[in-house]
Amino acid sequence: QQQVKQSPQSLIVQKGGISIINCAYENTAFDYFPWYQQFPGKGPALLIAIRPDVSEKKEGRFTISFNKSAKQFSLHIMDSQPGDSATYFCAGSDDMRFGAGTRLTVKP
């Protein structure tokens, strides 16, 4: 049973554009929603996370938007740069499972 469903599988964005990756969850007991970033040949790294008591969290060019009623949260990357090209994973609380991943390519 997949607890988090991530979309799209892949995304191509022009430099300077906005990248949006979505994650839907099923377990309403989740209270911690992280996004991880993975570069080729490296392990995933925690990028940004949100708790359900707020609807949005921003760290630099990265923003998480959280919609509790829809059981969805999304990662927005503003002013996307080629250096943001990576695979992104969402997760739910301490579930130990991750979304299937989104491969982001930012074209110069």
Next chain:
Amino acid sequence: DAGITQSPRHKVTETGTPVTLRCHQTENHRYMYWYRQDPGHGLRLIHYSYGVKDTDKGEVSDGYSVSRSKTEDFLLTLESATSSQTSVYFCAISESPGRSGYTFGSGTRLTVV
């Protein structure tokens, strides 16, 4: 990655041989995990530990065993390696998974020939 190291980084082994991968942490975190990552399958949990000598199976545990005799070390053993176990293996640690997420190691690329 700071506080967590995996060894070896690369290994080629023959089918049927035993293989042990090591994860070492200096963060004194309670929770440790082993994942494998394959194209098209994302990250899949093999085994995890919630304390010394306390381990449990993940979703793809068949053919793997683990041991944790010290807080800092979590070993993954392939008793008899098969070609289907060719993968990249990641160790992760967490102090409180539901509050601080996971810290991953740099991975071990294992090839079974």
